Amino acid sequence: MTPITEVEGRRLALSNLEKVLYPATGFTKGEVLHYYATIADVLLPQLRDRPVSFLRYPDGPDGQVFFTKNVPPGTPEWVTAAEVPRSEGPARMVLVQDLPSLMWAANLVTEFHTPQWLIGAPGEADRLVFDLDPGVPASVVECCEVALWLRERLAADGIEAYAKTSGSKGLHLTAAIRPVPSERATEYAKELAVEAERAMPRLVIHRMTRSLRPGKVFVDWSQNAARKTTATPYTLRARPEPTVSAPVTWEEVENCRSPNSLTFLAPDLAPRLQDYGDLLAPLLAPDQAGALP
Template sequence: MTPITEVEGRRLALSNLDKVLYTASGFTKGEMLHYYASTADALLPHLHNRPLSFLRYPDGPDGQLFFAKNVPPGTPTWVHTADVPRSDGHGRQILVNDLATLMWAANLVTEFHTPQWQADAPALADRLVLDLDPGAPATVVECCRAGLWLRERLQADGLRAYAKTSGSKGLHLLCPLEPTPSDQVTAYAKQLAKEAEAELPSLVVHRMTRSLRPGKVFVDFSQNAAAKTTATPYTLRARAEPTVSTPVTWEEVEECGTRAGRPTDDPPLRNPPREPTDLLFLATDIAPRLQQHGDLLAPLTDPDQARPLPRKARS
């Protein structure tokens, strides 16, 4: 029998709670739902009013994965949706604005992906994102090194960057913006990626071409485009273990990044930097981190923290 629970006055049928989704760790669907319920206060502000794209993996990351934007069949009538412009017209997508909708969506077993704009202002980005993706044998260590350079470059333009892990191999940098047309943000982000490559040619590449990427960090600026989405902070990922796209402090990025590029004849470091795996966080790591740090990405949802795109970029 499928258990029925009530969340904020909404009746939800939560299915297959004992089903193991992540076979490497035995992490079950029930544990996944508990994770989202206990993380909701931090997660919901990042989902609020943003059309949701689903990457579903109902049989775990080893099963079938499929990406969907349209409202799924059987969606309850109380779930809010938004009309979203698309290249081929319009479509409707889910808005996860409350705990009941979050738990309903989590029960579908999905990664949460959202655009850089809100539903009532399509293609007006209120944040900038740079996705730092390492090409093997590069790791998150090299991503942190590139991220530190980009943080300083953004700061020079009056923008404050915040960091989170991708939940996979890389690092995401995000900046709160005053609403700006997505194409202008994309052009600015592309220019930053090109500057990073020019400054750090042995470390960074700004083009997606696979043959250019081994051992380097691809600075993906394209997720600023209106049609693109990025993994939402605190979403679980469809990886071998229940990894989470986790906000991190700049101290953690600095400690990790110093492992790369240090001359071999330097004296040993007094406090050895962290291993790459130290920036890989699981669902069980998030509650202690929230207790210690709060939501490190809270400024992204605070309009008072938004800054304008540099004038030269807008022109």
Template sequence: MTPITLVEGRRIALSNLDKVLYPETGFTKGEVLHYYATVAEPLLAQIHDRAVSFLRYPDGPEGQLFFTKNPPPGAPDWVRTTPVPRSEDPSAAQVVVADLATLMWSANLVVEFHIHQWPAGRPAVADRMVLDLDPGAPASVVECSAVALWLRERLAADGLDAYAKTSGSKGLHLAVPLEPTPSAQVSAYAKQLAQEAERELPDFVVHRMAKALRPGKVFVDHSQNAAAKTTAAAYTLRARARPTVSAPVTWAEVEACRTPDDLVFLADDIGPRLVRDGDLFAPLADPAQGRPLPRARPLPRARP
């Protein structure tokens, strides 16, 4: 019989708690649910007012993976949704994970949480910018860290603060809190930054997605600022061989990165990190702490 759990007055059926989802470590579905309950406060601070997409992996990372934008079938009537018009479906809506009950119901589906850069009800008006630093082998998060440090200083020159987190896979994400700004403007600025990084660090950076350009370099993916795109949320588990987390990190940790394992964090690592450091992504939870996006500056002249 599927156990029924009462969460904030909501009845939620939590199934298959002993099912091993990460065979490499023996991490079970029950442990997935425990993890999400443990990080509920900082995770909800990031996603509670945003349309959420789910990457589902009910049989573990080695099973079927499928991306879900529409509310999953059978969603309880108390799960909040918000309109997210799409060209193919103007009436489309997505789940908003607004509280602990919705978080645990969602986690029972075994999901990664992915969010837009704009809050619910304000499509295409971003309050954050994201740069996804994706290494092409043999480059790793070590090279991503060097690029992240350059971007941090470049953003600071424009009066913007950057916050880093692991992608939970191979790279890093940089997030920048903003005053509400049209997504198109943020996208243009992010693309300029990526192009400038490539000009300044030609041996390390590419700004285009073409795989032929990427071996040994870091792809600075600016495209996730487009209004339709989403990015893995801070504190989400990832569908990888081990229960890795998209974990906020300090800049001291980025500076100290010397091997890929230096910036890999598993579910069991996050609780102690929160006790030690607090929520390193707290400034991203409050758009009022952001700063206006500067005007796009002209790119430096190409080097001779």
């Protein structure tokens, strides 16, 4: 029998709570739901008003993994949805605006992916993002070196960057910016990626060609495009272990010495929040947004 629980007045059917989703650690679906409930205060502000793409893995990372962009069948009527313009025609997508919606989505077993714009202004970027992706044998250690360079370069333009792990093997840099068309944000990000490659030619590549990437850090600037999404801060990832896209301090980035030094699992996040608070809170403060030159 599927247990029914009430979250802020909404009734939810939460299923298969004992199911092991991460065999490497025995992490269950119930623990996934507990993680998202625990982290809701910092995750929800990052999700709110941004249409969500779900990467679902209902049988764990080793099972079927698939993207869901449109409102899934069976979505409760109280979950907010909005029409989102697309080149191929408008789509209806979910907005995770509150704790009941978050727990409903978590019950689907999902990574959360969001664009760099808000639903009130589709295609107007209020975030800038760089996805630093290491090509073997490069690792997060090299990503940190590139991140420090990009941080200084952005600061020179009056833009303050914040770092988080991808939850996979790389690093994400993100910044709050005054809204500009996504095309302009993409153009600016590409300019900086090209600059980084010129400054560190043995370490950085800005082109997507996979044959060029071994041993280098691919600075992916393309996720600023309006149609693209990035793993939302604090989301779990569909990896062998319940890794999290976790915010990190610049001191941690500077001291990164081994490929595993910036890997954080779901149980690590509550203690980190106690120690550091929400490291990405400044992204939510409009008065701290930088202006693209």
